[in-house]
Amino acid sequence: MRILVVGGAGYVGSHCLRHLISNHNDVWVYDNLSQGHAAAVPEGRLIVGDLLDTGKLIETMKQHDIEAVMHFAAKALVGESVVRPDIYYKTNVTGTLSLLDAMVASGVKKIVFSSTCAVFGNVQPPITEDLPKNPINPYGFTKLVIEHALADYAAAFQLEAAALRYFNACGAASDGSIGEDHDPESHLIPIVLQVALGQRPHVQIYGTDYPTLDGSCVRDYIHVEDLADAHLRVLSHLKPGRLVHYNLGTGVGVSVREVIEAARRVTGHPIPVIESDRRPGDPAVLMGDPTKALKELGWSAKFKAIEPVIKSAWAWHQAHPSGFQK
Numbered sequence: 064m065r066i067l068v069v070g071g072a073g074y075v076g077s078h079c080l081r082h083l084i085s086n087h088n089d090v091w092v093y094d095n096l097s098q099g100h101a102a103a104v105p106e107g108r109l110i111v112g113d114l115l116d117t118g119k120l121i122e123t124m125k126q127h128d129i130e131a132v133m134h135f136a137a138k139a140l141v142g143e144s145v146v147r148p149d150i151y152y153k154t155n156v157t158g159t160l161s162l163l164d165a166m167v168a169s170g171v172k173k174i175v176f177s178s179t180c181a182v183f184g185n186v187q188p189p190i191t192e193d194l195p196k197n198p199i200n201p202y203g204f205t206k207l208v209i210e211h212a213l214a215d216y217a218a219a220f221q222l223e224a225a226a227l228r229y230f231n232a233c234g235a236a237s238d239g240s241i242g243e244d245h246d247p248e249s250h251l252i253p254i255v256l257q258v259a260l261g262q263r264p265h266v267q268i269y270g271t272d273y274p275t276l277d278g279s280c281v282r283d284y285i286h287v288e289d290l291a292d293a294h295l296r297v298l299s300h301l302k303p304g305r306l307v308h309y310n311l312g313t314g315v316g317v318s319v320r321e322v323i324e325a326a327r328r329v330t331g332h333p334i335p336v337i338e339s340d341r342r343p344g345d346p347a348v349l350m351g352d353p354t355k356a357l358k359e360l361g362w363s364a365k366f367k368a369i370e371p372v373i374k375s376a377w378a379w380h381q382a383h384p385s386g387f388q389k
């Protein structure tokens with residue numbers, strides 16, 4: 064299939080891109096490189112452009128006779144979204160509407176959208192697809208707005224849409240070629256591994272008074288290669304005029320303290336911690352119920368435990384201590 068991977072130079076997008084290519088799809092990347100890395104995209108496959116440039120999107124879709132879009136390009140930091148909602152609404156909402164308009168104008172029907180478990184807010188886990196959606200931060204709101212837009216565009220323009228709600232994407236490619244590299248880095252696992260590499264003195268635990276077993280937040284860490292697998296599978300389960308949703312998690316919750324403990328075992332480093340205040344916008348527990356994805360897509364996470372996930376990330380960080388710069 065001819066697929067336009069929007070945001071394909073970014074973390075999740077670049078891992079999905081690899082998987083699509085190794086499954087014989089003809090893939091193009093559209094990315095403004097504001098957060099992504101050209102080095103994560105195979106030679107000759109990158110179109111540098113902005114989501115807000117509807118004209119360039121239309122031209123790109125027509126030129127490459129695109130059949131499906133995978134949309135990863137977004138701002139995705141909970142804490143940042145609380146202080147800069149303007150950027151989040153512009154990129155995630157206005158930007159995605161521009162992409163949808165370009166699809167309608169160029170007759171592209173299929174779209175797989177990177178949504179998030181942050182659309183749910185504080186709900187009782189495990190989180191199934193149909194639970195109420197009450198986001199508690201602007202990031203989650205922007206993604207929920209687009210889920211609604213996708214359903215409406217699908218019905219009106221016969222689009223075939225999927226919203227894949229990731230839990231906490233993590234890990235790196237098994238061959239060590241690509242991995243997580245954000246600037247600045249704010250995600251737990253890469254920060255912990257930067258401490259192990261001696262690039263930071265300690266990791267802060269944001270909140271130790273949550274109503275969880277050890278007081279730190281609990282998340283469902285899902286490996287990027289498992290996410291990539293779900294993206295490919297869902298392409299053959301799209302339905303004309305409909306938006307389908309899947310929650311992509313392992314079904315297992317891991318606390319911040321448990322992540323740090325696992326990283327100590329994997330790296331052999333003591334990884335000093337500082338207990339800090341809660342980070343605004345963080346729910347106490349997010350843990351997915353992957354039953355629907357298993358039943359309908361035949362998908363389940365291959366990386367179920369946190370240690371192998373951290374091992375894959377550690378291999379990337381050790382081989383590329385400065386990320387894509389080296």
Ligand code: UDP
Nearest residue numbers: 141249250251254267268269280319342345
């Ligand atoms: N976290 C932390 N210290 C850090 C970074 C993150 O305690 O330096 C916590 C954060 O509050 C959350 C969990 O780790 O409970 C995962 O955060 P991350 O930013 O990796 O992903 P998010 O859940 O925001 O998508």
